[in-house]
Amino acid sequence: MDRPTPPPSTLATKPTKVYFFGTCLVDLFFPDAGMAGMELLQAQGLEVVFPQGQSCCGQPAYNSGYRDDALTVARAQLDLFPGDLPIVVPSGSCAGMMKKHWPHLFHGEPDEAKAVQVSSRVWELTQFLVQVLNVQLTDKGEPVRITWHASCHAQREMGVVEEPKALLRQLANVELVELKREKECCGFGGTFAVRHPDISAAMVGDKLADIEQTGAKRVVSGDCGCLMNINGALEAGRKPVQGQHIAQFLKERIHG
Amino acid sequence: MADHAAQAVNFAAASKAALQDSELRGNFRRAMDGLMTKRAVQFADGQEWHRMRALAASVRLRALSKLPELLEQLETNLTRNGIQVHWAATTAEANAITLEIMRKANATLAVKGKSMVTEEMHLNAFLEDHGIEVLESDLGEYIVQLDGTMPSHIIMPAIHLNTKQIAHLFKQKIKDAASTGEDAAALTDLARRILRQKFMNAGVGMSGVNAAVAETGTLCLIENEGNGRMCTTVPPVHIAFMGLEKVVEKLEDVPPIISLLPRSATGQPITTYVNMISSPRKEGEKDGPREIHVVILDNGRSSVYADPELRDTLRCIRCGACMNHCPVYTKVGGHAYQAPYPGPIGKILVPQMEGLAKRGEMPHACTMCNACVEICPVKIPIVEIMGRLRVEAVRPGTAVKDAGAQASRTEALVWKGWAAMNSSPLAYRLATTALSTVGNAAPASLPLLKDWTNVRSKPRFAAKTLHDLARKKGIPDV
Numbered sequence: 144m145d146r147p148t149p150p151p152s153t154l155a156t157k158p159t160k161v162y163f164f165g166t167c168l169v170d171l172f173f174p175d176a177g178m179a180g181m182e183l184l185q186a187q188g189l190e191v192v193f194p195q196g197q198s199c200c201g202q203p204a205y206n207s208g209y210r211d212d213a214l215t216v217a218r219a220q221l222d223l224f225p226g227d228l229p230i231v232v233p234s235g236s237c238a239g240m241m242k243k244h245w246p247h248l249f250h251g252e253p254d255e256a257k258a259v260q261v262s263s264r265v266w267e268l269t270q271f272l273v274q275v276l277n278v279q280l281t282d283k284g285e286p287v288r289i290t291w292h293a294s295c296h297a298q299r300e301m302g303v304v305e306e307p308k309a310l311l312r313q314l315a316n317v318e319l320v321e322l323k324r325e326k327e328c329c330g331f332g333g334t335f336a337v338r339h340p341d342i343s344a345a346m347v348g349d350k351l352a353d354i355e356q357t358g359a360k361r362v363v364s365g366d367c368g369c370l371m372n373i374n375g376a377l378e379a380g381r382k383p384v385q386g387q388h389i390a391q392f393l394k395e396r397i398h399g
Numbered sequence: 400m401a402d403h404a405a406q407a408v409n410f411a412a413a414s415k416a417a418l419q420d421s422e423l424r425g426n427f428r429r430a431m432d433g434l435m436t437k438r439a440v441q442f443a444d445g446q447e448w449h450r451m452r453a454l455a456a457s458v459r460l461r462a463l464s465k466l467p468e469l470l471e472q473l474e475t476n477l478t479r480n481g482i483q484v485h486w487a488a489t490t491a492e493a494n495a496i497t498l499e500i501m502r503k504a505n506a507t508l509a510v511k512g513k514s515m516v517t518e519e520m521h522l523n524a525f526l527e528d529h530g531i532e533v534l535e536s537d538l539g540e541y542i543v544q545l546d547g548t549m550p551s552h553i554i555m556p557a558i559h560l561n562t563k564q565i566a567h568l569f570k571q572k573i574k575d576a577a578s579t580g581e582d583a584a585a586l587t588d589l590a591r592r593i594l595r596q597k598f599m600n601a602g603v604g605m606s607g608v609n610a611a612v613a614e615t616g617t618l619c620l621i622e623n624e625g626n627g628r629m630c631t632t633v634p635p636v637h638i639a640f641m642g643l644e645k646v647v648e649k650l651e652d653v654p655p656i657i658s659l660l661p662r663s664a665t666g667q668p669i670t671t672y673v674n675m676i677s678s679p680r681k682e683g684e685k686d687g688p689r690e691i692h693v694v695i696l697d698n699g700r701s702s703v704y705a706d707p708e709l710r711d712t713l714r715c716i717r718c719g720a721c722m723n724h725c726p727v728y729t730k731v732g733g734h735a736y737q738a739p740y741p742g743p744i745g746k747i748l749v750p751q752m753e754g755l756a757k758r759g760e761m762p763h764a765c766t767m768c769n770a771c772v773e774i775c776p777v778k779i780p781i782v783e784i785m786g787r788l789r790v791e792a793v794r795p796g797t798a799v800k801d802a803g804a805q806a807s808r809t810e811a812l813v814w815k816g817w818a819a820m821n822s823s824p825l826a827y828r829l830a831t832t833a834l835s836t837v838g839n840a841a842p843a844s845l846p847l848l849k850d851w852t853n854v855r856s857k858p859r860f861a862a863k864t865l866h867d868l869a870r871k872k873g874i875p876d877v
Contacts, residue, residue, distance in 0.1 A: 163874075165865040165866075165869075167821070169865055170831060170864045170865040170866060171831060171834060171835065171838075171860055171861065171864060172858055172859065172860065172861060173861070174861045174863060174864055174865035174867070174868050175861070175868075177865035177868070177869075178865065178868050178869070178872070181869070181874060190875070191874060191875075192874070192875050192876070192877060193865075193866075193869040193874045193875070193876065194876055194877065195824065195866055195869070195870065195876045196824040198820075198821040198822070198824070198827045199821045201821075203817070204814050204817060204818065205786070206767060206786060206789070207789060207814065208786075208789035208790045208791075208792055208793045208794070209790075209793065209811070209814040209818075210790055211818075212814040212815060212817065212818035213818075215818040215821075215822045216817075216818050216821040216822050218822070219821065219822035219823070219824075247783075295766070295767075295768035295769055295770070296768075296769070299768070299769035299770070299772065299773055300769065326770065327726050327770075328726045328766045328768035328770065330726070330766060331766065332765070332766025332767060332768070333766075333767075335763070335765065335766045335767075336850075336851060337847045337850040337851055338763055339411065339414070339727075339763070339764055340850035340851070340853055340854075341411070341414060341415045341418055342414055342418065342727055342730055342731060342764070343766075344853060344854040345418045345424075345730045345731075346726055346727075346730060346766075347854065347855070348854070349730070371858050372855065374856075375851070375852075375854075375855025375856045375857075375858060376854055376855045378855070378856040379852070379854055379855050379856045380854075
């Protein structure tokens with residue numbers, strides 16, 4: 144059966160308050176990216192709510208074949224986001240899990256309707272910044288050349304392709320050089336990276352070569368899974384390039 | 400737990416070996432880059448792509464929705480046209496049927512156009528064991544046969560080799576090859592001369608089927624080299640092989656498929672040859688075989704069909720575009736899969752045909768990047784099916800062959816623990832605080848961490864979690 148990505152969430156009016164779902168990877172490994180994401184939203188005059196009970200969207204178990212465990216974890220998130228406020232997620236992959244896969248995961252469950260309602264309010268961070276808030280950024284940073292790594296799930300599950308690049312292009316002193324194979328996966332794939340480590344290594348190797356040929360100092364991305372993989376490989380290979388989450392990069396640029 | 404009679408195919412070892420072969424990686428990278436570019440040119444108009452794709456998908460969906468009736472109708476109309484229909488539940492049955500036809504025709508040589516179903520059957524090896532010579536006549540298949548290997552791609556069987564390697568192979572295996580050098584045209588010409596003679600002498604010609612039309616009893620076959628038409632017209636007997644899902648309802652259902660297939664596969668708007676085969680040679684006709692047989696193979700397809708979610712696997716029109724776009728396939732190549740169908744479609748089809756005991760790892764050899772789903776001309780939800788097969792692999796008792804073959808009590812416990820940690824705010828807080836505090840002390844030599852740190856630095860837990868930072872900053876909780 145076709146399970147197309149639901150159409151992007153729509154909002155009649157610009158909200159004054161949003162929920163933030165930080166994701167488990169950001170929580171443990173990239174908390175500064177999470178904070179930056181919330182600060183970008185606050186800078187637009189929004190009140191940001193971070194429910195302390197949140198943990199994970201359930202994707203690791205879902206993709207590993209353990210759907211019951213994924214359901215347990217996803218279910219634990221549902222009551223944390225009452226009402227109809229948008230839920231902003233600093234990850235295309237976790238947002239995709241919530242938006243595209245939760246309705247399927249909860250299909251036939253007693254709380255299906257609630258899950259679908261929560262799912263329908265999910266936005267990927269850059270998608271929200273551009274489509275809903277129409278943010279205008281002023282660059283206060285030094286001139287720098289960067290490249291953009293697009294996450295597979297942001298592109299293909301959330302339909303987020305141009306939004307992050309549009310934000311980066313607003314920055315006057317930032318030269319964005321696109322990758323030759325922007326659409327190609329970096330080889331993370333969750334448990335894939337350790338289940339098929341050799342293939343994953345070859346994939347991230349190709350990604351690094353692509354990043355290096357741009358001559359960029361930084362590789363910016365919207366997904367911390369990719370960043371963990373790419374940064375880990377950049378560091379192990381002692382490359383003079385660093386990966387950074389787009390929220391953190393944008394925050395640094397507008398603060399100078 | 401499922402019976403573990405079937406030995407698991409070691410994909411990891413084969414892929415590791417492939418990754419170390421830099422010439423192979425270069426060959427695939429170059430070829431797949433070229434194919435992706437050519438395909439993109441064909442679908443430069445996004446609206447046209449969506450329109451064509453929706454049409455082709457609807458043709459396949461409609462055919463599958465009435466598959467049993469259409470197969471009956473196909474048999475009736477093929478028979479009426481003088482084409483003999485043979486049903487094979489298994490590859491062994493299909494092989495036996497083929498041998499029987501060859502024996503009746505007193506044929507000791509068969510020429511074959513491209514057919515992936517015969518790869519499923521391992522037909523060449525079977526017939527050779529019975530003293531029958533089979534010659535592959537598609538240039539790529541011919542090369543692979545000379546080399547004693549198997550196709551590495553369903554459309555371009557020898558795509559793993561470059562011209563230099565092919566020239567070397569010809570020199571080793573063919574007497575007259577000394578003069579051809581590394582010139583692709585000269586090599587092709589040499590193969591053509593050899594094949595021409597064989598076409599004349601073969602008692603049987605074999606082919607695949609791209610679509611079988613139920614309402615007219617027509618077999619449609621597309622190809623670029625003319626070898627398909629030679630195989631289906633020159634020898635006195637033609638045997639066509641098809642999976643039972645290849646049926647379409649109407650003649651008008653063929654154009655959407657044959658215009659999307661080559662565009663997706665090789666970036667051609669149409670193949671050089673489009674063969675519509677509707678009967679053997681009739682009274683007064685000057686060419687064509689005197690007998691045509693169709694072998695319709697099940698080989699697990701009806702079980703796939705029985706499950707409404709897995710059924711979408713059978714929409715496939717075998718264009719191979721999913722391989723061209725798969726970041727795993729383009730790294731390891733086709734042979735690493737050790738299966739008739741490699742790449743994304745192989746990862747969902749082969750485990751269902753051969754069982755999860757043997758093929759349980761195939762659905763895991765995927766990052767779920769969805770590149771294949773994005774370009775599939777008939778919109779197969781490949782990654783959804785991949786996810787479903789991962790469930791079946793650890794859950795005994797479902798319809799998929801050898802379901803539960805990868806069930807592991809340890810793994811199940813780990814996920815239970817993970818779920819407990821992530822479904823209780825208190826447990827989550829305790830666990831994440833512990834990880835932030837002492838997690839970085841974990842040695843890089845730990846089993847899974849070691850696989851990660853082979854080419855990457857160890858992931859570092861932040862000193863404070865986002866939960867901590869948000870609390871400290873006074874970000875409201877409700």
